[in-house]
Amino acid sequence: MxxxxxxxxxxxxxxxxxxxxxxxxxxxxxxxxxxxxxxxxxxxxxxxxxxxxxxxxxxxxxxxxxxxxxxxxxxxxxxxxxxxxxxxxxxxxxxxxxxxxxxxxxxxxxxxxxxxxxxxxxxxxxxxxxxxxxxxxxxxxxxxxxxxxxxxxxxxxxxxxxxxxxxxxxxxxxxxxxxxxxxxxxxxxxxxxxxxxxxxxxxxxxxxxxxxTENIEANTIFADTPENMDRLARQICQSSHTLTFRRSFVKEGYDFDDLIARASDPTTAAIVFPGDHQVHFRRRVPPQANQPEKFISVLTGPAYFQPHWNSAGSAMYCRVELQMTRVPGGVQIPYYSADFNFLGLIDLKRDPGQTSTVSEMTIGLLPLDTRY
The missing domain is CATH 3.90.226.10 (2-enoyl-CoA Hydratase; Chain A, domain 1)
Incomplete structure (x- = not known):
């Protein structure tokens, strides 16, 4: 049949x-x-x-x-x-x-x-x-x-x-x-x-x-510590990469559970690169004029690559930018973005700035399986 x-x-x-x-x-x-x-x-x-x-x-x-x-x-x-x-x-x-x-x-x-x-x-x-x-x-x-x-x-x-x-x-x-x-x-x-x-x-x-109708991510208060900022950046990168390239990370057609598993443990993908996640660049930008305070970081790791490119040239870095508002108990993040681009000759010790190489779906400030 x-x-x-x-x-x-x-x-x-x-x-x-x-x-x-x-x-x-x-x-x-x-x-x-x-x-x-x-x-x-x-x-x-x-x-x-x-x-x-x-x-x-x-x-x-x-x-x-x-x-x-x-x-x-x-x-x-x-x-x-x-x-x-x-x-x-x-x-x-x-x-x-x-x-x-x-x-x-x-x-x-x-x-x-x-x-x-x-x-x-x-x-x-x-x-x-x-x-x-x-x-x-x-x-x-x-x-x-x-x-x-x-x-x-x-x-x-x-x-x-x-x-x-x-x-x-x-x-x-x-x-x-x-x-x-x-x-x-x-x-x-x-x-x-x-x-x-x-x-x-x-x-x-x-x-x-x-x-x-309620932005539960923007309403959440996060601890403003270096360790937590690194954790959030990694979580955003893993989740955003998974959903941006989601058609490559499901087994038989769309299955949200497959995406949850991959975002939780990116090494479940068919191709991964050696090494662990590494934060190469961190910078806190103080508020300026009408611009809010920002936290910018650049990461690499086994999770970030162009799917179906079976070569080292497919390896990417992930740039995360968080806009922050200080509140009692920590910070709220009303806006954030994730950008992916190929490593090439990029100096990761500097901020490469936002790119338009990949049309990303930015998500992951909260875990993907967070109930609404």
Whole structure:
């Protein structure tokens, strides 16, 4: 049996629903820009989402929808998304799951299609509060109260789901690139229908292009000691290198656990260079005019290299820059960056400055498996 057929077969699983309950729409009073104007709550049944279009609830420009739903009819979610994408009378909507609420199954797919519109282009707009639950699995194909569909109808829906996720993760339709991250397709199709894959770490939310309404890294207080600054720099370098080149550090398609393992112990990679991490340069830059205090360090180690370049020429250094604010008990770091570049003839005893050689994903001030 081919891989594609197995994937599509997994999508066609039918599940029996309990008593039919209708999801409801409620208008909210936004307390600020980008706050929720609408709340959809309850199971998703046929017509529950699209009724908001007929009732004019989505006539405002790019309203944000708060979602609190265990899921339900994927066909209804598809109908709502397709209506939003029409060339005439289409609409944008942002999404959010609030603290204490949940958005599971087909609701989570709807959540990921949250988009807003800026001055020039649409961009992903999906928000997750601390304590919210967002869970994915292979989609259910059956409406809760509808009679069982024919095999042909079920298979048709499976094809539409697979194509929808693939198309939106491939087409560059926003200022941030593809509307959906490529990891989403593997995450959804790789989770059996009877299971639930929760997104509960800040790092995986970042990978999936989900905005966290609380910056837990910036709000953390760190000890301002040389040993701790070195530890943070190494942790940032390992994590940033792992997620920047993440397609090289997973075994069979996207698996966040593979990335956690590699960021925790970079020697698990197929190729490593001899030696341990070494800090070659440290410098603390005092605040100047409107510039905050900074800490800059340059590191090398077995973890930093251009994947698939099987030569010493692939070895890199990592430059970390931390912007710091002094607070009681230590420092907070509202912004930081990691840069990678090839060693070459670089004098690591000096600050090489920021580079644009590699398009890095900077992350790792907190461990990647930190719960959100």
């Amino acid at each position: 081919s891989t594609i057929f197995r994937v599509l077969t997994s999508l066609t699983l039918l599940v029996l629903a309990g008593p039919a309950l209708a999801g409801t729409w409620n208008k909210l009073t936004p307390t600020g820009h980008g706050d929720c104007a609408l709340l959809f709550e309850g199971p998703i049944g046929k017509g529950d989402l699209t009724s908001a279009i007929d009732d004019g609830l989505l006539d405002d420009f790019a309203p944000r929808i708060c979602l609190n739903s265990p899921g339900g009819s994927l066909a209804e979610v598809l109908a709502f998304i397709e209506a939003s994408d029409r060339s005439e009378n289409g609409f944008y909507f942002g999404t959010r799951v609030r603290a204490g609420d949940e958005c599971l199954s087909s609701c989570a797919i709807l959540f990921m299609f949250g988009m807003s519109f800026g001055a020039n282009s649409p961009y992903p707009s999906r928000q997750l509060d601390p304590g919210a639950r967002l869970g994915f699995h292979s989609p259910f194909m059956r409406d809760g109260t509808a009679p069982a569909a024919s095999d042909a109808e079920v298979f048709s829906v499976a094809l539409q789901v697979a194509k929808l996720l693939a198309d939106r993760s491939y087409k560059a339709t926003s200022t941030a690139g593809p509307a959906l991250p490529p990891e989403l397709l593997a995450l959804v199709l790789g989770t059996p229908s009877a299971e639930m894959r929760y997104i509960d770490t800040f790092a995986e939310a970042r990978l999936l292009g989900i905005e966290m």
